[in-house]
Amino acid sequence: MQNPAANHTWLRRAFPFLHWINELRDGKTLRADLIAGITVALVLVPQSMAYAQLAGLPAYYGLYAAFLPPMVAALFGSSRQLATGPVAVVSLLTAAALEPIAASGSSGYVAYAITLSLLVGLFQLSLGLLRLGVVVNFLSHPVIVGFTNAAAIIIATSQLDKIFGVRAEKATHHYETVWNTIVATAHDIHWPTFAMAVGAFVIMIALKRVSPRIPNVLIAVALSTFLSWFIGFERVQTVTLEQIASEAVQEVVRDEATLKREIPAIDRAVAEAEKKYRDTLARFGTDDSRTLLAQHAFDTLKLKRERRIKTVRADIEELKKNRFEYVPGANDAPGKYYLRGHLPDGAVSDGRVWRIRSVDGEQLAMNGGGNVVGSIPQGLPSLALPKFDLGVILQLLSAAITISLIGFMEAISIAKAMATKTRHRLDANQELIGQGVGNIVGSLSLSYPTSGSFSRSAVNLSAGAATGFSSVITGVIVVVTLLWLTPLLYHLPQATLAAVIMMAVVGLINVSAVKHAWQANRQDGIVAVVSFVLTLAFAPHLDKGILVGAGLALVLYLYRTMQPRVALLARHADGTLRDAEVFGLKACDNIAMVRFDGSLYFANTSYFEDKIQERVATKPDLRFIIVVGDGINQVDATGEEMLAHLTERLHAAGIEVLFTGLKKQVMDMLVRTGLYERLGAGAFFRTDEQALDYAWKKLGNDHEADCPLNVVCPVTVAK
Template identity: 45%
Template sequence: MLVPTFDQLAELRDKETLKVDILAGITVALILVPQSMAYAQLAGLPAYYGLYASFLPPMIAAIFGSSRQLATGPVAVVSLMTAASLEPLAASGSEGFLMYATLLAILIGLFQVSLGVLRLGVLVDFLSHPVVLGFTSAGAIIIGTSQISKLFGVTAERADHHYETVYNVIQAALTDTHWPTVFIALLSIGIMVGIRRWKPTWPAVLIAVVFTTLISKATDFAKRNGAIVGEIPEGLPGIAIPQLSFDIFLDLITAAIIISLIGFMEAISIAKAMAAKTRQHLDANQELFGQGLSNIASGLFSGYPVSGSFSRSAVNINAGARTGFSSIVTAAVVGITLLFLTPLLYHLPQATLATIIIIAVVGLVKIEPIKHAWKVEKHDGIVAVITFVLTLYMAPHLDKGILAGVFLSMALFIYRTMRPRFAMVSRHPDGTFRDLSVFPELETCKNIIIIRFYMSLYYANAGYFETKVLQVFAEHRDAKYIIIDAEGINMVDSTGEMVLTQLRERLEAAGVIVLIARMKRQFMQSMRKAGAITTTEDERFFSRLTFALEYAWDQMECDQCDNSKGCPLRISVARKQYDAREGTPALPTPVDKIRTLVTEE
């Protein structure tokens, strides 16, 4: 549905639902107003641009998205990436920088809307979990350290690399620290940390903003060379369509694609978690559409790129929000703030906004998940660590760090699939077929070889598959049949089909028949479309491994494999050989029950 929120209108007739949605919307707005101003400055924009980006986008995303509780607006990572993308093009806060920011939001929105309409949300999957882990942890450190100058009230020369800029800031802080600013920063941190610990239901951010703003005004903090927010234009933002040239498009398109994918991944992650909790339907493509429209609205009304927020969405659902109406209430409160309350924010210290950012991103630095990824798959751990290191080193060019992580994760995946597990199997006494490298004591048949390939057969591993099969053929000169257990082959591309067809022809010319068992539907479709399977050859393909064995036994004349039941690939023979061994423990399953089981592993 184009506007999923229409389905929720009937629920608002319930007074209790309406009440909790209004309260949840107000609660989120109390956090969003100061937080959005802080994130706007992180993006290199005036603080009020955060309010502009918090007015229409939450409402648009709620109306056109599929998540009921997702809180859309300025977020830390997207704000940082916005600054990193635009700083090479214009000076922070300049007129050109502001224009680029609105254009970037529009381009991001157009890209997301296009993906949603074309139902291409799966492109987000190219950003693997290890890449996101490494990038977000590094991004959180970059975000936090970028605020050090505001904590100490100093300015420093901006260098080509972020770590050099941080060093310059620390050098300046050693000699030129503004102690009233440090006091405000420490007070803000103390208020937010203390309230979250002892009164977690209170709006800690809002209380810190109100308290430090009152202190700033009472002590003439600005006249003591303290940095404050200053004048904020009153009124709602008007529509403005920025001019877009082809050169500007080329400058922004790469950043727009990367930020749109990163931003949407953050949004869809929290949306999925909430949908699982509330058991509500979530459509990723519809969510892309909604997020895209919210970014377009943000850019057209003097905002900058937005996304779904982890922290504010958690506040929204914990406050009891049931429908998207809560986000509409949030947008209304921001609109009221822009119309009537901006003079109250004049004396808000910049140090307070810096502490809001730092407190918000501390939880994004996650080392344990990286360690866990390393334990599960070492290559994933390597990707996470390298992405983390490269993002830190290349900052402020964050796009290079994440692109390097994406290409590395794809390269390692291809590398892993180039040499998948290849096994020869034989009958186990319990009736299943087991890998001979794991169970070397199993008896084998000299005439029938059974092999398994545990990966889709495609261009990167087709040559490896061919080499391994020919190696088996060379080592078993008495083999008359090679049975390929294709249960682990999910698909076959044109290279895989060609190799498999040529391999069958070469082996059959040498007197060895190739049989294929337990094929998946996709496997058979590829073979039929390629003309590799004809009506006369269909007898070489079997739905069960036991059917392929029966075919081989019927076709051969062999003392071991004929009807004398002497083949070790038969259940009865494998069991008899097992029982004949001295000191072997009894099998837990009786033979008469084994015969009724599926005999393939």
């Protein structure tokens, strides 16, 4: 017969929300969660759109990532107040992972982002189910501090083109892109866009100073959206190719239109070549000349297709850097667009600077104002499985692991802080499960990777959230926005979203944390600085900075454990045994009492042995070596082998080795290997004083009259 109590416990583990769902019967708790959920939603809606933009996705994909992941993570996670959804660092990592393999905002890019969310979720869920949440400890605090500070700078500077309304060429390294943006700004700043961004900054900063409880982000977004609509901030005209007075521009656009018409036929040819190659491979094997010829034909066609598409897309991107002046036509005739500086004599432009926004066949969308979010599909995204492509999965795997660990560290750090304040139990592995399931379910609804948010979690807690139901309410508000409010967001300036991002990442910059790491341990300070510098240098390949920082932290840790402190003890004035070198005390000639501060394993056994041999070489009258083992947590096979040989050699030299304060796990190992039996029970003591008494009794009258292990013997310094 099954135990009902056991079933109840299992259900609560599988569905953590059962821990708090009954609390919602209390009207006070329900009301608090309703208020907190609505409050967080007021921040989440504009923030999610801004972060989607940071991730290289259309803004509305932020809303897709803001309704299911927060609900699911709250239901299956351990924290009651953690607000999950799009966050700055994960959005930046997403862009860094996807930009090398697809054009930002393209359908392929979106598909990869959704696949990445699934991979992140599966990895986090696996870690949680296997109770492996401890793996995040391999990313040390100094590494995260250095990375986070660098990421904040990268995030902020990545928004400069949107703040100034310029188009800058993307380079291999982020710092080169920033320089290109600065150069473009010096020559081509769009003042209305810059003014819109400054206005958003002023509103958010001013309202935050008045009261942190005011939804400053929402108000800034609402006011700038209204102003954008009122003044006609976006000026878009759809024009025919004949209205562009430049043969070079017309040639590039026609080439792109031709490619669009040819693509279906090219794709069919590539598919046929691939089928022929696979059929030939199946019939004749890999080494047959017919298979090699079929493979060559397939590879050649595929390469030609990729090169053709890449060349045309590059030409279109180059085209978008051009600036035009518009001359209205007379008597309702279509106007003409001339490259800036190439107006015919006597022609008068409308005073605006126009840019090519998009190209569709032989029609162009010309933009003479600022960039806005634009049309957002009304309604909820359709549920569908992400496309599975083994090649893409392998490309994204390392990025998925990095995002999983960084995202979870961000989530668990704020969750721990809130759990301490609210005195609720937090299970890191359950939180991993919650974040993982949230990302998996999110990928089914076109979401990109999400994590726990510092800022929104703080808002959730301060607004009085008592249970995870507050995040469910937040998700419901986002659903309402998607169903009925998206038309209101059309005129939201992208410059405002860039300002929202920059305001959000200011809180990530924490120079004092780097300084604190340096003060605590010089090596940790070096790790933080190296992680910071390399993350900036390698950007947009952020994973390299993290990996090098984590590798350096591990190397320095191993270096520290290879040479732990080996202290020679003597009697201090307070009656205790202290480090003779630190406190300026003499050492005993007959007895060397040595304390080893670390586990004894393969990397430091030689170091320990050398230190003992030094004592033997400098003390010709040495009769006893007492190893104080209360700092030894573990001894591996190499350590045990070294102890066996060392004690054997010392005994042969007339020196007896004693051990004090060894921990149970160390004693158990010595018993299992037989070393305890070979040395004898008389070589092991519970306390230092017991070992000293034994040694003094054996020495009898041969030991020093004023033994530094018995009386205080300061080192006298010659004048």
